[in-house]
Amino acid sequence: MALITTVHDALVQLLGAPKVSSATEVLAIHATDKWHASASPEAVVFAETTEDIVRVLQFANERGIPVTTRGAGVGYVGGCVPGQGGIVLSVSRMNRILELNPEDGVAVVQPGVITGDLQDAARGVGWYYPPDPASLRECSLGGNIATNAGGPRCLKYGVTRPYVLGLEVVLADGSVLRCGSRCHKNKTGFDLVGLFVGSEGMLGVVSEATLRLIPHPETRAMLTATFSEFPQAAHAVQRILNSGHLPSALEITDEFTLRAAREYLGPDALPEGNAHLIVEIDGRQAAVDNERRELAPLLEKLGALTVEHHTADEACESIWQLRRDFSYSLRHTGLTKLNEDIVVPRSKLVELVEFAHGLQEQTGIAVACFGHAGDGNIHTNLMVEDYQNPSVRAHADKALDQLFTWILGNGGVITGEHGIGLAKKRWFADAVGKESVATHAAIKAALDPKGILNPGKFI
Ligand SMILES: Cc1cc2nc3c(=O)[nH]c(=O)nc-3n(C[C@H](O)[C@H](O)[C@H](O)COP(=O)(O)OP(=O)(O)OC[C@H]3O[C@@H](n4cnc5c(N)ncnc54)[C@H](O)[C@@H]3O)c2cc1C
The missing domain is CATH 3.30.70.2190 (Alpha-Beta Plaits)
Structure with a gap:
C-alpha cells in the first residue's frame, strides 16, 4: 500500500492529479483487455503530450518500475495487461489527427486516434487509410502499429506496416527518437520504423505517427x-x-x-x-x-x-x-471462444480445416474456422464449455498445443494479426527458433536495458 501511495503521489507531483489515477475502478479497467488475463497496475497515467510520456519513462526508468502502454485496450492477446504491475501508460487522450494532407498523401496522428475515425476523416477528403481490423471502431492507431494489425482488405492493400512512413517514439530512458519521414520512399539507414511496428510496446512508446494515405x-x-x-x-x-x-x-x-x-x-x-x-x-x-x-x-x-x-x-x-x-x-x-489468428500458406487451407475437424473429434472441443482466406489467415476458434474450470482449461491448452504444432509443422505462423502478448507466449520460442529469440533479446537489451517496458511478455 505504501508503494502504491508513493508511485501515485510521485506521478501526481510530476504530471498533476488530473493525469493520474489509482482509483479501484480505474485500475480494474486497465488490468485487462479482450483476452482472459488480468493484473492490476499500481497507477494509471493518462498522457496528453509527448512530454508527459517522456517524464513518466524517465521517472520509471530511474526506479526500475514497469510501464505497460495501453491504446484502446481491445487487444486479443493480453498485450496491454500489466503482468508485473507498475504503471499503465494510457495514450487514449492523445487522440488528435494533427494533419490530413492529400498533396503529400499523409496523415499525422497522435497514437490514441481511433482507426475508424482516421478512415472517416480521410474518406471525407477522398483519401483512404486501408488497414481495417474488425475492431476499427474501437482500437487505436498506436495499438495497430504496435501489433501490426491487419484485416480483410489486407489481401489487396497490405497490413499496417506499409502505411507507416514515420514515427516519433519515446524510448525507455525518456529520449525521443524520430525515425522514417513523410516521404513515401526512404532507404536511409536501418528500417527502424519496421522495428517498432509490431513491437507490442516492448521497445518504446509511439507518441506520433505519419501514415500513408492513398486515393479512395x-x-x-x-x-x-x-x-x-x-x-x-x-x-x-x-x-x-x-x-x-x-x-x-x-x-x-x-x-x-x-x-x-x-x-x-x-x-x-x-x-x-x-x-x-x-x-x-x-x-x-x-x-x-x-x-x-x-x-x-x-x-x-x-x-x-x-x-x-x-x-x-x-x-x-x-x-x-x-x-x-x-x-x-x-x-x-455461450461457449468461450479461443480465437487463434493462425496463418498457413494458402495451399494448405483445406488441410488446415480438415485438421481442425479432426482435432474437434479427438478432443471433443468444437472448432469454428472463418477468416481471410486470400491471406491464408483463418481464425481458428476453439469453442470451449466451462473454460474457467482449471481442468477444462488444461485440456483446451493441450488442444492448442496440437493446433500450433501442426501449424508450425506445415509452414504456418501462430499469429497473423493479434500478436504474441501473453496468450501465445509459451509457443514463441518454438515459432521463431533460438537464434531469433536471442536476436529479439539483444534488441530489447539495447533499447530497454532495465527491461521496464511491458515486462513479462514474450522477451
Ligand atoms: C472484436 C475484435 C475484433 C478484432 N479484429 C481484429 C482484426 O481484424 N485484425 C487485427 O489485427 N486485430 C483485431 N483485433 C485485435 C485488436 O483490436 C488489435 O490488436 C488492435 O490493434 C489493438 O489496438 P488497441 O488500441 O486496443 O491496443 P491495446 O490492446 O491497448 O494494446 C495492444 C498492444 O500494443 C501496445 N501499444 C498500444 N499503444 C501503444 C503505443 N502508443 N506505443 C507502443 N505500444 C503500444 C500495448 O502495450 C500492447 O502490447 C480485434 C479485437 C476485437 C476485440
Missing part, C-alpha cells in the same frame, strides 16, 4: 457465394487469384460458424450451403462492373450453390455486418 477507390461491389463443402470454397479462392483477379477481400466461413449464424440470426439469414465465400472488389466503376460480371460465372462453374450480387454501398456494408455477426453468433453459443 471510386466504388466497390461484392459477390457472396455458398458451396456444399468447404474444399470447394477454398478451391474457388485459388481459382479467383489464379485467374488474375485481386479482390480487396476474400473471406471464407465453415459449416460450424454458418450453423451458429443461422441459429443466432434466423434460418433465412443465409442461403443453403455448408461453406460461404465473400468476394469484395473495388476500383473504378467500369472496372468493378466488369470484374463482377467475370467472377460470377467463374463461381458458378466452380460449383457454387448460390451466387448473390451486392452493388450498392449499403448492400456491401450489410454483408460486412453479416461477417461481423459470424463472430457474435459464435459468442451467442
Whole structure:
C-alpha cells in the first residue's frame, strides 16, 4: 500500500492529479483487455503530450518500475495487461489527427486516434487509410502499429506496416527518437520504423505517427457465394487469384460458424450451403462492373450453390455486418471462444480445416474456422464449455498445443494479426527458433536495458 501511495503521489507531483489515477475502478479497467488475463497496475497515467510520456519513462526508468502502454485496450492477446504491475501508460487522450494532407498523401496522428475515425476523416477528403481490423471502431492507431494489425482488405492493400512512413517514439530512458519521414520512399539507414511496428510496446512508446494515405477507390461491389463443402470454397479462392483477379477481400466461413449464424440470426439469414465465400472488389466503376460480371460465372462453374450480387454501398456494408455477426453468433453459443489468428500458406487451407475437424473429434472441443482466406489467415476458434474450470482449461491448452504444432509443422505462423502478448507466449520460442529469440533479446537489451517496458511478455 505504501508503494502504491508513493508511485501515485510521485506521478501526481510530476504530471498533476488530473493525469493520474489509482482509483479501484480505474485500475480494474486497465488490468485487462479482450483476452482472459488480468493484473492490476499500481497507477494509471493518462498522457496528453509527448512530454508527459517522456517524464513518466524517465521517472520509471530511474526506479526500475514497469510501464505497460495501453491504446484502446481491445487487444486479443493480453498485450496491454500489466503482468508485473507498475504503471499503465494510457495514450487514449492523445487522440488528435494533427494533419490530413492529400498533396503529400499523409496523415499525422497522435497514437490514441481511433482507426475508424482516421478512415472517416480521410474518406471525407477522398483519401483512404486501408488497414481495417474488425475492431476499427474501437482500437487505436498506436495499438495497430504496435501489433501490426491487419484485416480483410489486407489481401489487396497490405497490413499496417506499409502505411507507416514515420514515427516519433519515446524510448525507455525518456529520449525521443524520430525515425522514417513523410516521404513515401526512404532507404536511409536501418528500417527502424519496421522495428517498432509490431513491437507490442516492448521497445518504446509511439507518441506520433505519419501514415500513408492513398486515393479512395471510386466504388466497390461484392459477390457472396455458398458451396456444399468447404474444399470447394477454398478451391474457388485459388481459382479467383489464379485467374488474375485481386479482390480487396476474400473471406471464407465453415459449416460450424454458418450453423451458429443461422441459429443466432434466423434460418433465412443465409442461403443453403455448408461453406460461404465473400468476394469484395473495388476500383473504378467500369472496372468493378466488369470484374463482377467475370467472377460470377467463374463461381458458378466452380460449383457454387448460390451466387448473390451486392452493388450498392449499403448492400456491401450489410454483408460486412453479416461477417461481423459470424463472430457474435459464435459468442451467442455461450461457449468461450479461443480465437487463434493462425496463418498457413494458402495451399494448405483445406488441410488446415480438415485438421481442425479432426482435432474437434479427438478432443471433443468444437472448432469454428472463418477468416481471410486470400491471406491464408483463418481464425481458428476453439469453442470451449466451462473454460474457467482449471481442468477444462488444461485440456483446451493441450488442444492448442496440437493446433500450433501442426501449424508450425506445415509452414504456418501462430499469429497473423493479434500478436504474441501473453496468450501465445509459451509457443514463441518454438515459432521463431533460438537464434531469433536471442536476436529479439539483444534488441530489447539495447533499447530497454532495465527491461521496464511491458515486462513479462514474450522477451
Ligand atoms: C472484436 C475484435 C475484433 C478484432 N479484429 C481484429 C482484426 O481484424 N485484425 C487485427 O489485427 N486485430 C483485431 N483485433 C485485435 C485488436 O483490436 C488489435 O490488436 C488492435 O490493434 C489493438 O489496438 P488497441 O488500441 O486496443 O491496443 P491495446 O490492446 O491497448 O494494446 C495492444 C498492444 O500494443 C501496445 N501499444 C498500444 N499503444 C501503444 C503505443 N502508443 N506505443 C507502443 N505500444 C503500444 C500495448 O502495450 C500492447 O502490447 C480485434 C479485437 C476485437 C476485440
